[in-house]
Amino acid sequence: MIRINRASLDADLALKLFTRTEQLKITDAGPSAARRAWRGASVEREQLRLTLRRMSAAIERCMYCGDSRGTDIDHFEPIKLSPFRTFDWMNHLLACSCCNSNAKRELFPVDSAGAPLLIDPTMDDPFDHLRLILSTGTYRWNTPKGQATIEVFQLNRADLRRGRELAFPRCQAMLRDYLRLQNSGNGRDAVKMLNALHEQPFADVLHAMYRTMTNPGADIVLGGPEVLEALHVSRP
Structure with a gap:
């Protein structure tokens, strides 16, 4: 995992996402309604995916494992926990299906103050929390955030x-x-x-x-x- 610079959104897409978010707030949408709105926003999803691909490391790689192609838009804070962030650009990352659907799913550990215990590579420098042993390809953690990130995304699975x-x-x-x-x-x-x-x-x-x-x-x-x-x- 490396630091990723988050790109600025096209003004038209930013407006679309803002409008979608306001609609969720007006209807006081829960997770189920937010998921339906997300599935119905095919145009916005594709525009988001293109933007995330352009800012990803290497050639459209997953922003978590850095190995597989990023095929999914991951909601860093899951829709289940924060439906109003469904269309929040700052909550979107590019992930592979293994990291997103198989490993993370809806896991989102937090500390005693409620702060996320997962590394957001667009907000955090992963190397502040993780140490890579180059000779073995193994990650060690420097902080509780690093430990939780290794565990949730299974960063030390054998293939990685x-x-x-x-x-x-x-x-x-x-x-x-x-x-x-x-x-x-x-x-x-x-x-x-x-x-x-x-x-x-x-x-x-x-x-x-x-x-x-x-x-x-x-x-x-x-x-x-x-x-x-x-x-x-x-x-x-």
Whole structure:
């Protein structure tokens, strides 16, 4: 999971969502009525999906696991708990069906003050709450919010751990290739390599490498001085 910058909505879509929300409030809609309204808003849903895809990491990846294609619009705070937020742009994230329908479903843990215990990657920096062990692809938690997020989204399920574990040497190899192209004066191919690196699934692995590169002994952890130099040169 990485930090996602939330895009600004098109004025027309923003108005449509505002109107839909006002209608829910006027009718004092409960969860069932809000779900019916959501299912009936096909135009707004498609416009939302397109906006979320454009702001997602890599190529339309799930904003939670970073692996599978984002096919669903997830209501961060579920409709069951907050029907008036059904059309709230700040409550929409792009998710894969596994994270959305199989893992999270309507789970929404909160702390004793009622604050969400799940990471919203458009509001929180996931790396404040999570620590990725690059060599194994395993997430460890730094905070209760990180712990709840790992548990609810099943971020340490076997396929995700294996995918992140394999993404690490792939990132190392691509960074070395990028540096060699850059140093040989082949700037165009270097840019292509860097773009490919940033658009692959499991973007959290690359972001974790950037976060690690200033730590003591980073060259050993990250795969050698060439990888470390490439990270410094390519840092966004």
